[in-house]
Amino acid sequence: MEFAFDEKDFLxxxxxxxxxxxxxxxxxFPSFQAAVPAARDIWFNRVDVSGWLEAFSAHPQIGETKSVAPGRSDxxxxxxxxEQSTALATATGSSLQELSDWNVRYKRKFGFIFIICASGRTSPEILAELKRRYSNRPIExxxxxxxxQMKVTELRLAKLFSAKEHMASTVDQRPAGLAKKAEEVSSNKTSQSATRTRPPITTHVLDVSxxxxxxxxxVCLEMxxxxKPRPLFGEAEVGGWILQGVSSTDKDGRSGQLMDIINEINPGIYRISFNTSKYCPGGFFPYVSIIFEIAETQKxxxxxxxxxxxxxxxxxxRGS
Incomplete structure (x- = not known):
């Protein structure tokens, strides 16, 4: 199977x-994995400086809503x-004002807004990173x-391909009348289902010592x-794991949002990794990864x- 998209999709x-x-x-493209190298080559080798700035200007600042430009999809x-839901959920009026003030300073120095892959990051994390990067040289x-920007693009490409795969897998080949009836039943079931109030995958960390x-x-979450359908024991494959989101645990040991709040998660194999060496220098584990599988019936x-x-x-x- 090949997946075809138009300019509006990629925009x-x-x-x-x-x-x-x-x-x-x-x-x-035959797969998302095939699209990513092409996207990186185009972004870094064929898009010029004005193209980079055009992409930067398409982003809203944290806590800001951006109107849809003519000819572009919402x-x-x-x-x-x-992507900014975790930042907004962890922000206060004063922190949003500080973010706004630092964004003004940043843009005045560099000429474009602060760009960061915000998925799963809290407002304090983003503000700290903005302040740290403010000291960089403009070219750096x-x-x-x-x-x-490329990290954001890869996350969105993953969503684009995931949506196309889902559509392809749910195409009903039955007669039109039966297909319509099935669609109505499915719609009724969906409307009666409770909407999630948190992401499908969450975690927290307890320091038992x-x-x-x-x-x-x-913490980072990958899919x-x-x-191959699944990673084989003892065998590595470069590019097989795709980042879903990153965060850091709060004072209660709970991570920020690692993925969007969606009613149905894509079945498959996921990996949560914890940067234990940074938290506990001198410990035995440089990092800890937990791999688990979500079945079609568990989505x-x-x-x-x-x-x-x-x-x-x-x-x-597995908790609750």
Whole structure:
């Protein structure tokens, strides 16, 4: 199967018209994994400086709503809202004002808004990163912003392909009357189902050596999208794991939002990784990764995968 998209689809992933046009010309793609190298080559080697700035300007600032430009889909605005949901949920009036003030300072120095892959990041995290990067030289910061833009683009490409795969897998080949009836039944079931109030996958970390929550531990969530249906034991595949979101644990040991709040999660194999060496220098584990599988029949369930950690041991379980 090949997946074909037009310029409008790719423009929702990256606000550069040159990028969207080049990706549309390269389409169709056999898989998301095949699209990512093409996207990186186009972004870093064929899009010029004005194209980078065009993409940067398509992003809203944290806490800001952005009107949809003529000829563009509102998909990008919806994705931006989802990507910034953790930041907005953890922001206060004063922190939003501080973010706004620092964005003004940043733009005055560099000439473009602060670009960061905000998915799963809290408002304090983003503000700290903005302040840290403010001290960079302009040429250095321009490259960092382009890398962050590529991270956002890859996350959105994953959503684009996931939606297309879902549509392809649910195409009903039955007679029109039966298909319509099935669609009506499915719609009724969906309308009667409760909407999630939190992401399908969550985690928290407890430091059992101190008997308290582990605060400030970096966490990332990935999904397996390799050429094989599942990763094989003892065999590595470069590019097989696709980032879904990153965050850090709060004072209660709970991570920020690692993925969008959706009613149905894509079945497959997921991996949560914890940066234990940064949290506990000198410990035995440089990092901890937990791999688990979500079946087709479980896509409406919630998966809480906590970590109980000490410098020389860890354990996990499926919570609620």
């Amino acid at each position: 929702a992933c990256c606000g550069s018209t040159r990028f969207a046009a080049e990706m549309a010309r390269a389409s169709p 998909t990008s605005a919806q994705w931006s809202k989802g 910061e321009f490259q960092i912003a382009a890398e962050e 101190q008997g308290c929550p582990a605060s400030g531990m970096e 397996w999208r390799g050429n 409406r369930e919630h998966f809480h995968v906590p970590l109980l950690f000490s410098p020389f041991s860890f354990t996990t379980y």
